[in-house]
Amino acid sequence: MSARGIGAILSVAALTALASPTNAHAAAIACGGGVSTGRVAVNGCISAQRGKEGRVYVREITAYVKARNTGPRAANISYEAFFRVVSGGHWVKLGSGRTYVPAGGTVEATEVGSSTRPCGPVKVEIRVHARADRADWSGWSTAATAQCQT
Structure with missing residues (x-):
């Protein structure tokens, strides 16, 4: 199989993962691509639930982390999530945990933190990274959503 064929298969798999809700009791959760640090693989995930505060429509943006330990021993994992408005915003820490x-x-999908934002025609993005005890931080796993889509 060619590299192009493998890339197409991986792209379809990634799109399927982004479209799949992982918790039937919450708003749909979309997960970004996986990153790893040693034997721990991590996905950053995002959900956005529309609401109203007074006359203002808002969106509750929530960051989640999914972690998989492929090693033969248990691991303690630390993680952090950050949030930004894609069009020129700066990264703000939403939360961290272990x-x-x-x-x-x-x-x-474990909730890391959330932010309530007024609705607007912008896209928001989260990024999550993690590390096992005494290991380096993983790369960033990102996920995004249109802030006030219906």
Whole structure:
């Protein structure tokens, strides 16, 4: 199989992952591509739920982390999430946390933090990174959403 064919298969898989909600009780959660640090793989995920405060329509933007431990030993994982408005915004820390992932185990979408924003015709983005004890931080896993789509 050619590199182009492999790339097409991976693109379809990534789009499928972005479209799949992972928690039926929450707003749809879209996850970005995976990144890893050692034996821990991480995905940054985002949801946006529309609401109203008085006369102003708002969007509750929530960042999540999904983690997978592919190693033979349990790992303590630290993670951080940041948020920004894509059109020129700067990154703001939404939250951080720590979790225990058993050997070969997975932690499903865990909320890291959220921000309530007035609706506007802008796109928002989150990024998440993580690390296992004494390991380097992973690269960034990003996910984005239109802030006030219906």
